[in-house]
Amino acid sequence: AIDPNFAESRERTPLAETDLDIDADYDVWGDVDEPDRLGIHGTHVAVDFDVCTGEGPCLENCxxxxxxxxxxxxxxxxxxxAAPVNEAQCIDCMLCVDICPVDAIxxxxx
Ligand code: SF4
Incomplete structure (x- = not known):
């Protein structure tokens, strides 16, 4: 599961300053070492890419x-x-948190 205290326990890096080829402008938390370690993506809506299993109920239901x-x-x-590319649009319904099968969000x- 994602560590909810990631902002205290990990370093922040703007996505554009990582080597990741993702077209968004959120921040990434923690070390990135492709392909094995990708960090936590986003801040208000944070997805631990190292936990995410890519099943997509968040993406389909947000x-x-x-x-x-x-x-x-x-x-x-x-x-x-599932990258939180539009995290500023989040309305805090918590659906994604509740339905993620691996508690990655x-x-x-x-
Ligand atoms: Fe979307 Fe709701 Fe999750 Fe925000 S909390 S990202 S609005 S599903």
Whole structure:
């Protein structure tokens, strides 16, 4: 499961300053070492890419389309991840947190 204290326990890096080829402008938390370690993506809506198994109930059910698929070839948990590319649109409904089968998502909505 994602560590909800990631903002205290991990270093923040703007996505554009990582080697990841993802078209978004959120921050990444923790070390990135492709393909095995991809970090936690996003801050208000945070997805631990190293936990995500790419099943997609968050992406399919988010009422405001916060998530988009990104390819992560060679990652041990799954070769695509739900990236919170539109995290600023989140309305804090907590649906994604509740339905993620591997508890990969933390939403700081309180
Ligand atoms: Fe979407 Fe709701 Fe999750 Fe926010 S909390 S990303 S609105 S499903």
């Amino acid at each position: 009422p405001v389309d916060v998530f988009e698929w990104v390819d992560t070839p060679g990652h041990p948990a799954s070769e695509e991840k 933390d939403v700081d909505g309180s």
